[in-house]
Structure formats: structure tokens, C-alpha cells
Amino acid sequence: MxxxxxxxxxxxxxxxxxxxxxxxxxxxxxxxxxxxxxxxxxxxxxxxxxxxxxxxxxxxxxxxxxxxxxxxxxxxxxxxxxxxxxxxxxxxxxxxxxxxxxxxxxxxxxxxxxxxxxxxxxxxxxxxxxxxxxxxxxxxxxxxxxxxxxxxxxxxxxxxxxxxxxxxxxxxxxxxxxxxxxxxxxxxxxAGLPTAQKKDSTGICFIGERDFRDFLGQYIPAQRGDIRSVDGSKVGEHDGVFYYTLGQREGLHIGGVKGRPAAPWFVVGKDVATNVLFVDQGTDSEWLHSRLLDSEPAHWVGGAPPGTRLRCTAKTRYRQRDEDCEVTVRDDGSVSVRFDRPQRAVTPGQSVVFYAGDECLGGAVILRTDARLEQQLGHRAA
CATH class of the missing domain: 3.40.50.620 (HUPs)
Structure with a gap:
């Protein structure tokens, strides 16, 4: 043809x-x-x-x-x-x-x-x-x-x-x-389309099937540093804090740590200034949870926010369940979001997206949260 x-x-x-x-x-x-x-x-x-x-x-x-x-x-x-x-x-x-x-x-x-x-x-x-x-x-x-x-x-x-x-x-x-x-x-x-059985694409095109760290390392040089538990003790080393995200478990390569239970470790924070990656044990670690977030200026699908204060649902990552929250819109367009219940691994740089039933109202890039470690690092920097 x-x-x-x-x-x-x-x-x-x-x-x-x-x-x-x-x-x-x-x-x-x-x-x-x-x-x-x-x-x-x-x-x-x-x-x-x-x-x-x-x-x-x-x-x-x-x-x-x-x-x-x-x-x-x-x-x-x-x-x-x-x-x-x-x-x-x-x-x-x-x-x-x-x-x-x-x-x-x-x-x-x-x-x-x-x-x-x-x-x-x-x-x-x-x-x-x-x-x-x-x-x-x-x-x-x-x-x-x-x-x-x-x-x-x-x-x-x-x-x-x-x-x-x-x-x-x-x-x-x-x-x-x-x-x-x-x-x-x-x-x-x-219809006999040649793509009928083609697998869905996953990930980001410019990375493809390559190892993410190898790809990112072409643009951001790796710098080894300490992996520390939330009490400050060293439990391992990393190849660069840029390669990790909150809640991540894979790729930490933390072996048995004396005096610690045999439970998986999760990333709970990172300090770019000192090149330290912080971890804790347990998927439900309190260090991974937050209830408040602040954002960059929000975008509203309708052209303007539905009000300066609204009740709605939101999600902070794709395929997360909708969570009840209250959104406060500031004069500069940024928003403060308070969730009704603690949220796990809310990550700065990702998006918080708002819904009213089946309607997507808009969203914003997450700037910071009230996660315990993030607050401590922020206060120290200040």
C-alpha cells in the first residue's frame, strides 16, 4: 500500500x-x-x-x-x-x-x-x-x-x-x-492497525531503556557522598543525590547495618549542599509523611482559581488516589495545600493537581512541604 x-x-x-x-x-x-x-x-x-x-x-x-x-x-x-x-x-x-x-x-x-x-x-x-x-x-x-x-x-x-x-x-x-x-x-x-498489539511506551523518550543514572550522569557529573540515617549515622554511600527521589527503595545498596533490624531502607530526604542522602527504615516511616505543601504559582484550567480558599481533592503523583484537602490561593498565585490526612513522599518538583469530582481544576509545581526532615534542613539553611 x-x-x-x-x-x-x-x-x-x-x-x-x-x-x-x-x-x-x-x-x-x-x-x-x-x-x-x-x-x-x-x-x-x-x-x-x-x-x-x-x-x-x-x-x-x-x-x-x-x-x-x-x-x-x-x-x-x-x-x-x-x-x-x-x-x-x-x-x-x-x-x-x-x-x-x-x-x-x-x-x-x-x-x-x-x-x-x-x-x-x-x-x-x-x-x-x-x-x-x-x-x-x-x-x-x-x-x-x-x-x-x-x-x-x-x-x-x-x-x-x-x-x-x-x-x-x-x-x-x-x-x-x-x-x-x-x-x-x-x-x-x-481495523487491522499495525499497532494493535504494540506495547505501551513507558518512561521518558529521551531515556528509553537506558539506566537512568547513566543517562543523567552525561549531563550532571556523579559525586559520591554519604548515605545517613535520620539520626545522622552513616549507613552507606551513594553515587549522587540527584539520582534519588523521596520514597525510593531501589538502588540504595545498604547491607546489614549493625544494631538495625533487617527491614528495607527508603529515601526520606537529600541535602544537595552537603551531598548527603538521608534514609529511614519502613515504608510508613514518619519521616516520609507531610500534611502541608507550598507551591509555585498555580495554573487554573478555567483561567482563574475557583476562589481564594476551596475544598477539593488533589493528588501529588500519577495514579495516586484522590485526597481531600483545603487549598488557599495567595496573592502571588502560589497555593498552600493542607491535606486531611498525612501524605507519603510528597516530592518537590512534582505537581499537585486539583479536582472537583471528574473535573480537573488545575495544578502547580510543589515547592516545599512540612515533612520533618525537609523542615530541619530548611531551618538549618536559613
Whole structure:
């Protein structure tokens, strides 16, 4: 079958540009729109240039995306956004790790690349809207667009989409947001799409299957230091505090410690200034828990906060259960969040995302918490 690859100078008749990634979700997104009689074309985004490791399988994904568009008989476009990704996402990713925080590049990628650079490119191709394979839904009520959870609770991706605003939602379709993943797979197989049985991608493209520490070490040199228990005693050594995050158990390599029970150790804090990693035993260590957090200026999907003080639910990591909380919005746009019950491993650099039922209200990057060790280190620095 000839693949209908179009040159950007060709006639621009597609009303919707589908972000085809070479995965099953974007493939069925295009399929659903095609079956609905929508005028569509596919656009493949390459956000990271291949390196000598060959781990970021962009070319394989591109071939799969071409195959899907060929099967559906729709035009295919490809664009390289690696430069925009580097400046808009990756440089921030590195700066956050250097500061000892744990960033979430997927949130920034959605805001800066998929719903900004990609949307601009789709409009340049003459399209009115874009469509992606995210598990989310868009609603309209009381004069504004609303970001709603995907019907499949295990796949809902609104956590990663909370930085979208009214302009983006007005121009976006989520055609599979109402479907469970199993149904998406079934539709792909029924239509004979080459991605029907393709495994879901995991992790971050620019890391791929490589060891995370090896990858990060190319940009942030490793510096060995002490691993200390919360009482200050040395229990091991690490390769660099940047490589660890709160609640982490793997990779500590702490053997039997004299006078300590044979229980697993968990990261409970890190001091970048002294290059010390702090650990404690037990998944429910009190050193891992907090009830308060402060954030950077928040983003609200509706364009403004629902009030200066509101009761809602929130999550501080993907697939976490919703937790009841009270949010106070400060004059500078930042928020203070008090949870009704203690939360485990709330991590600066990650996002806190707010919900009212099925509606995602927005969110913010976590700046600090009242976790016991974080408070002690902060007071010492002050």
C-alpha cells in the first residue's frame, strides 16, 4: 500500500490534525475520527534526536505511524521538534535535578510541545483542531471549557494535562477519552492497525531503556557522598543525590547495618549542599509523611482559581488516589495545600493537581512541604 505522505506545500484540507505517535492510542484516535467522517491528517512529532545508544526508538515509531496513516488512507506529515523540546523541556529537567528536585517532564512536554508547538504547526497546515490519544475528555459548561477525567480510571491522564487552558481545550479533541483501554485494543485489532498489539511506551523518550543514572550522569557529573540515617549515622554511600527521589527503595545498596533490624531502607530526604542522602527504615516511616505543601504559582484550567480558599481533592503523583484537602490561593498565585490526612513522599518538583469530582481544576509545581526532615534542613539553611 502506498503511504500518503504529503508535502507541506500540498493542498491543506484536513480540519483536524491527529498527533500520531506510532502507538495504539493515537492510532485508534485517528481511526475513530475517520469512522466519524472527519477530515483528518496525521502529524508525527520527533521530540528527541537519536543518539549513538539508539534507545529512543523514534524511527521505529515513525514507521508505525506511517503504517497507520497508510492503512486509514489519510495524509501523513512529520516534524522534528527536538530543538523546541530541548529548550522548553529538557533544560528545565536538568536544572530541576541540579537543584535536588524531581521534575515531571511529561507535564511540561504537554504544555510546551504537544499543545503549543504541535498546535501551532497544525494551524500552519490549515487545521482548525488537533486530536491526541490522551485518556481525558473535554466538556463545555457555564461558558467555559472543562478538562474531565478519562472514563478508564486506570489510564486517566488529566494529571499530566492540568497545565492546559481555555485556548488549548477549545482546539483539542480526545476521541478515545470515553473508552477503556481494552476497547481501544479491540478496535485497533478489528481495523487491522499495525499497532494493535504494540506495547505501551513507558518512561521518558529521551531515556528509553537506558539506566537512568547513566543517562543523567552525561549531563550532571556523579559525586559520591554519604548515605545517613535520620539520626545522622552513616549507613552507606551513594553515587549522587540527584539520582534519588523521596520514597525510593531501589538502588540504595545498604547491607546489614549493625544494631538495625533487617527491614528495607527508603529515601526520606537529600541535602544537595552537603551531598548527603538521608534514609529511614519502613515504608510508613514518619519521616516520609507531610500534611502541608507550598507551591509555585498555580495554573487554573478555567483561567482563574475557583476562589481564594476551596475544598477539593488533589493528588501529588500519577495514579495516586484522590485526597481531600483545603487549598488557599495567595496573592502571588502560589497555593498552600493542607491535606486531611498525612501524605507519603510528597516530592518537590512534582505537581499537585486539583479536582472537583471528574473535573480537573488545575495544578502547580510543589515547592516545599512540612515533612520533618525537609523542615530541619530548611531551618538549618536559613
Amino acid at each position: 502506498n503511504t500518503p505522505v504529503q508535502d507541506p506545500s500540498s493542498p491543506r484540507s484536513a480540519r483536524v490534525i491527529v498527533g500520531v505517535s506510532g502507538g495504539v492510542d493515537s492510532s485508534v484516535t485517528a481511526l475513530v475520527l475517520k469512522q466519524q467522517g472527519e477530515s483528518i491528517a496525521g502529524l508525527f512529532m520527533q521530540n528527541w534526536d537519536e543518539d549513538e545508544s539508539g534507545e529512543c526508538r523514534a524511527e521505529d515509531d515513525r514507521r508505525d505511524a506511517i503504517g497507520v496513516c497508510g492503512r486509514l488512507g489519510i495524509p501523513f506529515f512529520a516534524r522534528n521538534f527536538a530543538r523546541e523540546y530541548w529548550s522548553g523541556v529538557f533544560e528545565h529537567f536538568l536544572s530541576e535535578y541540579r537543584a535536588g528536585r524531581t521534575p515531571n517532564p511529561d507535564v511540561l512536554c504537554n504544555r510546551e510541545i504537544k499543545f503549543k508547538t504541535f498546535l501551532d504547526e497544525a494551524r500552519a497546515l490549515g487545521a482548525e483542531k488537533i486530536a491526541t490519544g490522551h485518556y481525558a475528555q473535554v466538556g463545555w459548561r457555564d461558558g467555559r471549557w472543562r478538562l474531565l477525567r478519562g472514563a478508564d480510571g486506570d489510564k486517566d491522564q488529566t494529571y499530566f494535562l492540568h497545565q492546559l487552558g481555555q485556548e488549548q481545550l477549545a482546539a483539542t479533541l480526545f476521541p478515545i477519552g470515553h473508552l477503556p483501554k481494552a476497547e481501544v485494543r479491540r478496535l485497533a485489532a478489528e
